[in-house]
Amino acid sequence: MVAYTARRLMLAIVVLIGMSLMTFYISHAIPGDPARLASGAHAKAEQVESLRVQMGLDKPLPVQYMIYMKGIISGDLGTSVSTRRPVADELKEYLPATIELSVFALIISVVAGVFFGIVSAVRRNSALDHFLRVFSLVGASIPVFWLGLLFLIFFYKQLNVLPIGGRIGIGINPPTKATGLYIIDSILSGDGIALKSSISHLVLPSITLGYSSMGVFTRMARSCVLEVLSADYIRTARAKGLKETIVVYKHALRNAILPLITLVGLQFAYLLGGTVLTETIFSWPGLGSYSVTAITNLNFPAIMGVTLTITTLFVVINLITDLCYAIADPRIVYK
Amino acid sequence: MKKALLIILASAMALSFLAGCGNSNNQNQQSGGSEGGVKNPGIVVIASDSEPTLLDPHIAYDPMSSNAILQTYETLVVYEGETSEIVPFLAKDWEITEEGKVWTFYLRDDVNFSDGTPFNAEAVKVNFERILDINQGPAWIFDMVVDVEAVDEFTARFTLEYPYASFLHGLASGNGGVFISPKAIHDNAVDGDWAQAWLRDNMVGTGPYMLESWVIGQGWSMVQNPGYWRGWEGEHVEKIELRVIKESASRMLMLENGDADFAENITRDTLDQLFDNPDVVVLQKPSINVLNICFNNTRGALQDKLVRQAMSYAFSYDDAVFGIYTGRASYQTGAMANGVWGFNPSLERYETNLEKAKELLEQAGYPGGGGLRFTCQTETGADDYGKVVELFQSDMAKIGITIDIQVLSWATIADMLQTPEGAADMFITGVYPDFPDPDNALYAQFHTSGIGNINQSFYMNEEVDKLLDQARRTIDDTEREALYYEIQTIVNEDAPCLFVLVRDMMQTYRAWVNGYVYNPFVTRTYYPISK
Amino acid sequence: MEEVILEIKDLKTYFYSDKSVVPAVNGIDLLVRKGETLGIVGESGCGKSVTCLSILRLIPDPPGKIVGGQILFKGEDLLAKTEAEMRAVRGNSISMIFQEPMTSLNPVFTVGDQLSEAIRLHQGVAKKEAKQKAIDMLKQVGVPAPEQRAREYPHQLSGGMRQRVMIAMAISCNPDLLLADEPTTALDVTIQAQILEMMRDLKDRLGMAIILITHDMGVVAEMADQILVMYAGKAVECATVKTIYKNPMHPYTVGLLDSIPRMDVDVEKLHVIEGVLPDLSNMPEACCFEPRCPDARSICSQKEPDLEQVGDSLVRCWKYCPEWRQ
DSSP states (O other): OHHHHHHHHHHHHHHHHHHHHHHHHHHHHSSOOHHHHHHOTTOOHHHHHHHHHHTTTTSOHHHHHHHHHHHHHTTOOOBOTTTOSBHHHHHHHHHHHHHHHHHHHHHHHHHHHHHHHHHHHHTTTSHHHHHHHHHHHHHHHSOHHHHHHHHIIIIIIISOOSOSSSSSOTTOOOOOOSSSOHHHHHHHTTOHHHHHHHHHHHHHHHHHHHHHHHHHHHHHHHHHHHHHHTSHHHHHHHHTTOOHHHIIIIIIHHHHHHHHHHHHHHHHHHHHHTOHHHHHHTTOOSHHHHHHHHHHTTOHHHHHHHHHHHHHHHHHHHHHHHHHHHHHOTTOOOO | OHHHHHHHHHHHHHHHHHHHHHHHHHHHHHHHHTTTSOSSTTEEEEEESOOOSOOOTTTOOSHHHHHHHHHHOOOSEEEOTTSSOEEESSEEEEEEEGGGTEEEEEEOSSOBOTTSOBOOHHHHHHHHHHHHHHOOGGGGGGTTEEEEEEEETTEEEEEESSOOTTHHHHHHTOSSOOOOOHHHHHHHOSTTSTTHHHHTTOOOOSSSEEEEEEETTTEEEEEEOTTOTTOOOSOOOSEEEEEEOOOHHHHHHHHHHTSOSEEOOOOHHHHHHHHTOTTEEEEEEEEEEEEEEEEOTTSGGGGSHHHHHHHHHHSOHHIIIIIITTTSEEOOOTTSOTTSTTOOTTOOOOOOOHHHHHHHHHHTTOGGGTTOEEEEEEETTOHHHHHHHHHHHHHHHHTTOEEEEEEEOHHHHHHHTTSTTTSOSEEEEEEOOSSSSHIIIIIHHHSGGGTTTTOTTOOOOHHHHHHHHHHHTOOOHHHHHHHHHHHHHHHHHHOSEEEEEEEEEEEEEETTOBSOOOOTTSOOOSTTOBO | OOOEEEEEEEEEEEEEOSSOEEEEEEEEEEEEETTOEEEEEOOTTSSHHHHHHHHTTOOOTTTEEEEEEEEEETTEEGGGSOHHHHHHHBTTTEEEEOSOHHHHSOTTSOHHHHHHHHHHHHHOOOHHHHHHHHHHHHHHTTOSSHHHHHTSOGGGSOHHHHHHHHHHHHHTTOOSEEEEESTTTTSOHHHHHHHHHHHHHHHHHHOOEEEEEESOHHHHHHHOSEEEEEETTEEEEEEEHHHHHHOOOSHHHHHHHHTSOOSSSOOSSOOOOOSOOOOGGGOOSSOTTGGGOTTOOGGGGTSOOOOEEETTEEEOOGGGSGGGGO
């Protein structure tokens, strides 16, 4: 497994280099001058020129790329054109927000989706089954934007029980930064107020985002469980005198979960890259909104940073997924 | 392993529900306690669609950065109330000598920076050296400054390259002309960078509020500067908090719920819902923010003044002002908004007149449009601009001119605009002067030297160039006014742009906010505000 | 006479679909005594497995349902028990081994885990003790290196080993009755013999009763005391092994016996019972074997015969009824 992991990681580096080349080329091929944009409408030619030199944009493209890649090795992702802040620093702010949101959304969609899928399978063709299937289909087809707004009107405006957006309440300071994940940070620093506030801020966005990807899990879990429930070893388990819940949740689920693991990996990657709309509606300061701003401002280093981060995460998640698969299924051995 | 996972999941779910409930209790208590009263007393909360790009006042040059900067950093002079009248602030008094080339400011002697160091002539000198040396963002406003000298501890003298009448406006606008503690600049400088890296996220000024925190992507908060020179007598808020709320609908909900005291940029079509709400004030004021369709004056038939005039006559201004902008705008006459000093009231507005337009086209040698075809660019994401351009398209079709609309990102359009050859035939843009002086509103836009810069219609008129140069060097206001009247008349006649309309400023805030004064020329400050 | 372990009276298990009802088991009676082996034979789809699953009440519902009869296990009617009571029976006093050792073990748990699961469940012993017991059981069924095997996953074992594991699992709680559904069908012939030998040995040692389901007349001959021949959900003949082999009465039984190769008789070609099982969902009121029966007469297609005592056997065939001669 170690050799396998090492090989996969080597491959990941190749993927990342390819990806960086492509993004670098594409983003620089877009017409537009970031130095011009950053120096403002009234800037004189020499002002723009000095900023261009400062940003290293005067050098030929391959040289710029080499400089950029050299920086990456030492953790330097360049400087944001619009804010003049190191991109790495900005990613450290935005990435944890997105991860926190996607992880919670994933937990919600997996837990709810798989549970609904199992119930559907166990009670197949019942009214409950039909209801759950429609319910999850609605989640997959309802626009995130609309659902989010609906939630806000109901939970914020009508009931006033959940906040409108952002990661933490008005007048509350974010917890001392360790991981950037507010929930973990506030637990680590023992900050109860921040913990409560950050959880309540997570509820709506993660449900909104999670609901949209829940349907996939429901459908997959239902068909997997159905398939597994008719397997011989399930009959064996029943013949042992095991309770139906143990039969379903231990013997069946453990097998049905195998194809779901791959799905979880894929969906996590999808959620990470697909948070833009949810982030917008809930003012969630994550990578999604960051990348949109970066693209409109032709902020090359930021675009590159986001792309590379997402790619890295994608590769890592995929690898972890495959390794999890091997752990969950003893029949699979990576050499 | 599975069991462990389950436990984690289950506890995470349980936790979130617990927290959800706990929070609801909390909020109920809060709202219960403030029944009929003020929510978040002592804090003014601004729900804004964006946040500062950076906090360095000598580099930042956008409204949202200014919004934060001007709570902490202060200017030598300010506009009085809602007017464009300039009154003393950090400078008690000033003197203009040598026909407007030398400006001497007598500073207050009771002002300290929030780090305890005194504000004095040396600080003025250091700060202006910093602006001009960094030479970015707002620095262009002061590019005629040759020298700043500390005459004595509280007297600072500026020497300009040429007499510059609107220098005072430049200082009052708050764009760049504010003061950072020289100690902070000195202590945090790295490799002679004037502490640019540090001052990006940190602020040390003389103003009433100090930065408490700025969490990028989420907003900033500021607290009172206890040693503020104007003191804390009377009603003030203890804290200012800006929250980035991307969705207009969400900002509106926050305002309605009282969680936000100011909601910025509420989309026009939803504003109507707020008019009946007694808890909310919707302020509609004329601004100096104009909307133009800039013609490329160097391109083909567009070089012909008659063609440009014809197009200006063919546009249906009423539909734009009352249709697209639902009356939250006014007619624009000439290149400058009515609110700017020096506006020429005798100017004649282009009113919709198809007959005249057709006549002019015929005169220009394009009877019935003559198969004229132009490309008009508009930027992605700007819905109103798109609608205006579509209206323009259908209006031009009435006089036989075909318009192709091209929607591009602003970055791309801006890049193309660097040369007249690269630019498209025309594009739509908003122009917001930095200060209400015709020099700022007209010089960069219509002087030949502004090409590749803000002169985006590539308008070249030697007469106008001469007059603009002359006007900016004239100190006497009556003389200046006459010059600007003349410039406006020529520019209006030349119609380098189609002057679409002047957008109104819409501000929505809670009725419990006291002391708010709208000034169309500067970012609001929260010092006089209470709730 | 030994005590009666299991008695089934008129068991009916039907399968329902949208359009039709399939009477997979349609009125079976049988009786098993302590230490006795009952062989149920018949071709695929005749209802043998359904009978066994009905005993454990493991018929998937829907679509299956036990619609009538009694299953008396040590005098108690299993059909009257609650689901919880039933669970205490399954794997404990009645256990079952299945035809497919390759798929009957859960691929994601170790052999030891799966074995000890039932032990812990029914005997209430601690995890560690159950594990030890599991290893003992593996030893009993002749699995070499049981400690190591217990840590392995099913896919690491051969088919024969897996069936031994299944048997170990089934006997781990000392059942009174073992239901063996074609335990050797999927195995190599040499392995088959070993497994059968082991089962016989276990039966003698543990004194349990066995219901052995098979379509292989050779296997029953070796293992069973009593034989029940099923056809289309019904018993067609029931007698001791000796009786049946010596004097098979039902034409179907005769056909089955003729289809085993025999060393002592030289035949050119093995006997084949022509035709296929009838469509159970659409049975005529007649002898169900009639379409395939070499001896059929007109009466066979008119009325269904009853199961009658003829000599030492119970037979369902018109041949032995007075009406035959009419």
